[in-house]
Amino acid sequence: MTLFGARLSRLEPGLVHIELPFRADLCQQNGYLHAGISTTIADSAGGYAALSLFEPGEDVLTSEFKMNFLSPADGERFVATGRVLKPGRRLSICQVEVHAYRGDQPTLCVVGLMTAVRVQPR
Amino acid sequence: MTLFGARLSRLEPGLVHIELPFRADLCQQNGYLHAGISTTIADSAGGYAALSLFEPGEDVLTSEFKMNFLSPADGERFVATGRVLKPGRRLSICQVEVHAYRGDQPTLCVVGLMTAVRVQPR
Amino acid sequence: MTLFGARLSRLEPGLVHIELPFRADLCQQNGYLHAGISTTIADSAGGYAALSLFEPGEDVLTSEFKMNFLSPADGERFVATGRVLKPGRRLSICQVEVHAYRGDQPTLCVVGLMTAVRVQPR
Amino acid sequence: MTLFGARLSRLEPGLVHIELPFRADLCQQNGYLHAGISTTIADSAGGYAALSLFEPGEDVLTSEFKMNFLSPADGERFVATGRVLKPGRRLSICQVEVHAYRGDQPTLCVVGLMTAVRVQPR
Numbered sequence: 215m216t217l218f219g220a221r222l223s224r225l226e227p228g229l230v231h232i233e234l235p236f237r238a239d240l241c242q243q244n245g246y247l248h249a250g251i252s253t254t255i256a257d258s259a260g261g262y263a264a265l266s267l268f269e270p271g272e273d274v275l276t277s278e279f280k281m282n283f284l285s286p287a288d289g290e291r292f293v294a295t296g297r298v299l300k301p302g303r304r305l306s307i308c309q310v311e312v313h314a315y316r317g318d319q320p321t322l323c324v325v326g327l328m329t330a331v332r333v334q335p336r
Numbered sequence: 337m338t339l340f341g342a343r344l345s346r347l348e349p350g351l352v353h354i355e356l357p358f359r360a361d362l363c364q365q366n367g368y369l370h371a372g373i374s375t376t377i378a379d380s381a382g383g384y385a386a387l388s389l390f391e392p393g394e395d396v397l398t399s400e401f402k403m404n405f406l407s408p409a410d411g412e413r414f415v416a417t418g419r420v421l422k423p424g425r426r427l428s429i430c431q432v433e434v435h436a437y438r439g440d441q442p443t444l445c446v447v448g449l450m451t452a453v454r455v456q457p458r
Numbered sequence: 459m460t461l462f463g464a465r466l467s468r469l470e471p472g473l474v475h476i477e478l479p480f481r482a483d484l485c486q487q488n489g490y491l492h493a494g495i496s497t498t499i500a501d502s503a504g505g506y507a508a509l510s511l512f513e514p515g516e517d518v519l520t521s522e523f524k525m526n527f528l529s530p531a532d533g534e535r536f537v538a539t540g541r542v543l544k545p546g547r548r549l550s551i552c553q554v555e556v557h558a559y560r561g562d563q564p565t566l567c568v569v570g571l572m573t574a575v576r577v578q579p580r
Numbered sequence: 581m582t583l584f585g586a587r588l589s590r591l592e593p594g595l596v597h598i599e600l601p602f603r604a605d606l607c608q609q610n611g612y613l614h615a616g617i618s619t620t621i622a623d624s625a626g627g628y629a630a631l632s633l634f635e636p637g638e639d640v641l642t643s644e645f646k647m648n649f650l651s652p653a654d655g656e657r658f659v660a661t662g663r664v665l666k667p668g669r670r671l672s673i674c675q676v677e678v679h680a681y682r683g684d685q686p687t688l689c690v691v692g693l694m695t696a697v698r699v700q701p702r
Contacts, residue, residue, distance in 0.1 A: 249398045250379050254372025278373045279404035280524040282551045282571050284544040300528040306525045402646040404673045404693050406666040422650040430647045449648050491641045494623050498616025520615045524646035
């Protein structure tokens with residue numbers, strides 16, 4: 215996250231936003247954010263959303279995710295959203311999205327589902 | 337890819353390997369490669385594998401992928417494999433994997449499926 | 459669909475509901491609707507939602523889907539919802555859900571994403 | 581499974597085959613096996629493969645799966661394969677496939693990944 219220049223821009227129980235300003239070196243040949251990068255911020259948003267409902271000291275791991283790329287991630291900044299659909303004792307299912315912003319105009323670029331695993335403190 | 341220090345280490349029709357040496361700044365708090373990074377190299381390996389079967393001038397886009405994280409990506413280097421299961425006129429389905437290497441010992445860390453879209457030259 | 463006793467209960471452009479009454483022979487050993495059956499109605503709802511935005515004579519095929527099973531499908535009837543997130547010339551991305559109803563009380567059992575392919579008439 | 585006429589045709593630790601003879605009422609308008617049905621037998625094969633490595637009395641639940649449909653399921657019989665890629669204390673990751681057979685000639689129709697959850701006896 216530090217590597218990419220992303221930051222947590224919203225944090226509520228079960229809901230997290232992560233914002234990433236445009237950076238040319240995170241883009242593909244065509245100037246769109248690389249699918250791997252949008253996935254990384256989406257995964258992080260989902261993981262933090264799950265973590266926000268855990269007990270202190272517990273940690274989170276991603277078990278799996280699936281992403282659909284709907285539109286080119288063409289914007290000045292990108293906002294990843296993670297929302298817990300189903301919190302669980304072991305597994306939490308989260309919906310994740312990435313919107314690209316040009317001014318105030320969002321475009322939905324990525325939609326995904328992920329499974330986050332609760333990890334007990336040692 | 338340049339950002340991460342990854343390189344193409346094998347390229348055959350329908351089969352691509354991408355190798356990434358360990359870098360601390362690509363890892364999570366626990367020293368394992370971040371899921372977003374292993375996904376990025378897996379996605380790239382799958383995309384190049386599809387591209388390797390296209391006509392000159394054609395380009396590739398990722399429509400969707402799904403990744404399962406089997407083991408912590410704990411190693412000195414990481415090798416992503418992309419293999420075309422079903423080439424298509426429009427859509428190519430690829431299997432992708434990431435192994436972490438400690439010496440010569442590989443551990444399967446990520447397995448995934450992706451859909452690559454053939455893009456015609458303008 | 460006829461085999462299962464399911465029926466289309468709502469049809470709008472880009473939005474479809476399919477309803478399935480409880481049937482013991484569609485359930486697992488524990489009395490919950492089989493994951494394959496809830497997937498079948500979810501896939502059908504997504505496919506019809508995509509189809510509802512196509513031109514007359516065009517057909518739809520499922521390229522891929524991913525389903526997360528959030529809760530046991532324990533109910534008197536089941537409603538699958540398909541909604542087009544992104545209509546496309548070739549590919550349409552749909553979100554699908556299945557709720558189990560006990561009386562008027564819905565429980566979200568399945569959430570998924572699918573890619574529907576537009577098929578031209580011959 | 582009984583509803584569909586499917587049967588277990590191979591059972592080894594971590595590897596299961598399920599065979600389904602052609603039945604017109606399990607097919608779509610075009611005579612191909614419905615994606616929901618091929619998914620059902622693939623899911624069952626993966627679940628049994630995971631179960632085959634569990635302790636006596638333990639049960640299995642599907643947490644999630646993802647299926648890619650590579651070719652129309654056009655055949656006289658269909659064989660679903662489930663193979664455990666990574667057995668786990670809680671979660672087992674399985675690769676699943678469905679081949680359609682015309683005589684002895686198999687065609688790979690479906691490839692998927694699934695997460696099976698170990699359920700302790702009560």
